[in-house]
Amino acid sequence: MAEVTEEKVKVKEPKEPLFSKKNKKLLTDPLADNNPITIQVLGICSALAITAQLKPSIVMAISVIFVLGIGNVVISLMRNIIPSKIRIIVQLVVVAALVIIVDQVLKAFAYTLSKELSVFIGLIITNCIIMGRFEAFALGNGPWKSFLDGIGNAAGYGVLLVIVAFFRELLGSGTLFGVKVLGDPIEKTGLYALGYENNGFMVLAPMALITVGIIIWIQRSRNKALIEDH
Amino acid sequence: MALKDKLHKLKLKYKDTKMSAAYNAIHTFLYMPNETTHSGAHIRAVDDLKRTMNTVIMSLIPCLIFGMFNAGYQHHLAAGEIQAVSNGFFSSEFWAIDNLVVGLWKVLPLVVVSYVVGLVVEIIFATIKKHEVEEGYLVTGMLVPLIVPIDTPLWMLAVAVIFGVVIGKEVFGGTGMNILNPALTIRAFLFFAYPTWMSGDKVWVHGAVERTNEIAEGAQLDAISGETVLGALAQGKEFTYSVSDMFLGFIPGSVGETSAILILLAGLFLIFTKIGSWRIMLSATLGALAMGLIFNGVVHAEWISESSKFYSLMSTEFWHHLIIGGFAFGVVFMATDPVTASQTNKGKWIYGFLIGFISILIRVFNPAYPEGVMLAILLMNVFAPTIDHYVIQGNIKKRMKRLKLKTA
Numbered sequence: 001m002a003e004v005t006e007e008k009v010k011v012k013e014p015k016e017p018l019f020s021k022k023n024k025k026l027l028t029d030p031l032a033d034n035n036p037i038t039i040q041v042l043g044i045c046s047a048l049a050i051t052a053q054l055k056p057s058i059v060m061a062i063s064v065i066f067v068l069g070i071g072n073v074v075i076s077l078m079r080n081i082i083p084s085k086i087r088i089i090v091q092l093v094v095v096a097a098l099v100i101i102v103d104q105v106l107k108a109f110a111y112t113l114s115k116e117l118s119v120f121i122g123l124i125i126t127n128c129i130i131m132g133r134f135e136a137f138a139l140g141n142g143p144w145k146s147f148l149d150g151i152g153n154a155a156g157y158g159v160l161l162v163i164v165a166f167f168r169e170l171l172g173s174g175t176l177f178g179v180k181v182l183g184d185p186i187e188k189t190g191l192y193a194l195g196y197e198n199n200g201f202m203v204l205a206p207m208a209l210i211t212v213g214i215i216i217w218i219q220r221s222r223n224k225a226l227i228e229d230h
Numbered sequence: 231m232a233l234k235d236k237l238h239k240l241k242l243k244y245k246d247t248k249m250s251a252a253y254n255a256i257h258t259f260l261y262m263p264n265e266t267t268h269s270g271a272h273i274r275a276v277d278d279l280k281r282t283m284n285t286v287i288m289s290l291i292p293c294l295i296f297g298m299f300n301a302g303y304q305h306h307l308a309a310g311e312i313q314a315v316s317n318g319f320f321s322s323e324f325w326a327i328d329n330l331v332v333g334l335w336k337v338l339p340l341v342v343v344s345y346v347v348g349l350v351v352e353i354i355f356a357t358i359k360k361h362e363v364e365e366g367y368l369v370t371g372m373l374v375p376l377i378v379p380i381d382t383p384l385w386m387l388a389v390a391v392i393f394g395v396v397i398g399k400e401v402f403g404g405t406g407m408n409i410l411n412p413a414l415t416i417r418a419f420l421f422f423a424y425p426t427w428m429s430g431d432k433v434w435v436h437g438a439v440e441r442t443n444e445i446a447e448g449a450q451l452d453a454i455s456g457e458t459v460l461g462a463l464a465q466g467k468e469f470t471y472s473v474s475d476m477f478l479g480f481i482p483g484s485v486g487e488t489s490a491i492l493i494l495l496a497g498l499f500l501i502f503t504k505i506g507s508w509r510i511m512l513s514a515t516l517g518a519l520a521m522g523l524i525f526n527g528v529v530h531a532e533w534i535s536e537s538s539k540f541y542s543l544m545s546t547e548f549w550h551h552l553i554i555g556g557f558a559f560g561v562v563f564m565a566t567d568p569v570t571a572s573q574t575n576k577g578k579w580i581y582g583f584l585i586g587f588i589s590i591l592i593r594v595f596n597p598a599y600p601e602g603v604m605l606a607i608l609l610m611n612v613f614a615p616t617i618d619h620y621v622i623q624g625n626i627k628k629r630m631k632r633l634k635l636k637t638a
Contacts, residue, residue, distance in 0.1 A: 195383060195385070196385075197386070197424055197426075197427075199389075199423040199424070200422060200423050200424065200425055201419060201422040201423035202423070204422060210397060213401075217401065
């Protein structure tokens with residue numbers, strides 16, 4: 001009898017609805033309470049490097065969503081045939097292949113942006129979030145779940161990039177997506193007529209770190225459960 | 231007495247409410263508190279945090295007053311309205327009421343903005359954390375207006391003060407917990423955020439920027455320019471200030487940093503009252519002299535040619551480095567900050583020496599910013615705990631050895 005019930009459970013599992021509560025959590029958790037940047041503090045380097053402007057950050061976010069979503073599925077499909085001794089190399093090959101696709105697409109269709117992002121698209125390979133999700137999730141879960149987890153984590157990363165880039169571009173250059181929203185600094189219109197000036201510090205990398213720090217600070221002071229004990 | 235009673239009543243009224251920290255701060259700032267701690271063992275001492283802070287502020291007052299006169303003097307001198315000083319420190323051209331008026335008009339707003347914004351931030355944080363308001367900002371608030379150029383827009387100062395107090399101090403837990411000197415954090419923020427207002431030849435003399443704008447609009451006026459001595463040296467330009475001008479402080483520069491003699495007196499006062507560490511001041515001076523001598527040696531040995539862009543700063547006589555720029559001010563008032571400096575005596579020697587050494591190094595090799603003392607102090611602030619760690623470990627090792635020798 002015991003064997004029968006066990007089999008029944010096994011059969012039931014795949015019938016779980018595509019967006020069950022558990023699966024939805026996989027998608028939404030990394031957006032806030034388990035954000036890869038603010039909570040796990042991963043992927044900081046690219047968050048510092050490319051968030052001076054909104055446009056490259058959004059492209060970066062989309063690229064990472066693509067790479068992590070597809071990559072997680074691929075690794076998940078292969079999880080039972082990858083020998084664990086060489087799994088890191090296999091993972092690297094998968095990421096590298098996907099990153100090269102992204103890089104080539106950008107070069108073909110958005111050359112200036114690809115120039116702007118320069119080496120950082122290639123460096124997605126080294127983004128800790130990607131290897132982290134492969135190791136921690138895709139190797140132990142089915143493809144659908146892995147897909148959701150990949151999209152969720154990459155989106156959590158992307159949301160943060162966009163928030164940081166919003167403040168850095170607005171305060172640092174006075175623009176959003178290259179549009180002069182605060183007036184023209186040379187013609188002295190809008191805010192600049194009142195003596196306002198762009199904050200040059202926001203364009204420098206340290207300010208990205210401080211902005212991320214402030215976001216982490218606000219998030220943890222709103223949700224005390226996130227504060228680690230020491 | 232009436233005010234005191236009123237404050238006391240207000241304080242009782244707001245006791246245990248969110249605002250109590252603010253009222254307590256005002257009360258204890260104006261009057262000696264009449265309550266004492268009841269439990270635990272305590273050391274009775276006269277110099278509490280507030281007295282320490284007040285002593286530093288007292289030593290800053292001469293620099294502030296001199297800075298006000300100097301602001302007016304530089305303004306009138308650059309506009310061609312008065313003659314240069316002729317009679318040493320007590321020249322009547324300098325101590326004129328006209329100069330003071332300009333100084334008061336320009337410097338007092340800086341002081342007020344610095345204090346009001348800083349204290350508001352402190353009170354907000356004290357209220358959130360349910361702490362008493364700490365005295366830490368008293369000195370910072372006075373230092374900030376003294377280390378910025380005279381024409382710094384007030385809103386920029388306010389933004390920088392908010393940044394400096396929040397990111398430089400409050401995130402670490404408030405007074406006594408900060409890694410970086412808050413006043414220098416504020417200045418560094420201003421420097422990196424608004425570099426056009428913090429360097430160049432237009433910002434050090436009041437009116438230079440306005441005059442440039444007027445000329446740009448077509449007015450027939452002479453341009454005002456006031457290069458600091460360091461700025462002129464960095465670009466290999468000639469300047470007309472004599473050594474005594476530099477020592478007495480009749481040169482353009484940040485508001486309170488120009489008068490080396492007043493800073494020297496303030497330093498002696500701080501050493502005498504045992505508030506500032508003489509080890510840091512002395513070793514920083516030695517460090518600066520050492521680096522200056524090395525550069526002089528390089529020039530003497532003709533390792534660099536006169537066409538080098540570093541030549542004029544390198545060939546500056548080594549002891550001139552002490553009296554130009556913000557070196558003296560930084561060493562006396564900022565390097566000695568007891569919170570961010572090294573704590574051990576041996577550590578203080580290393581810490582101070584490196585500040586002096588690196589200051590002159592940055593001064594000479596950084597063409598964009600011919601003043602290094604701010605960056606040198608901030609850098610050494612970061613290293614101070616490491617220095618202390620190794621000094622203490624070294625001491626422990628030495629004692630362990632002695633212990634082993636005895637037992638063996």
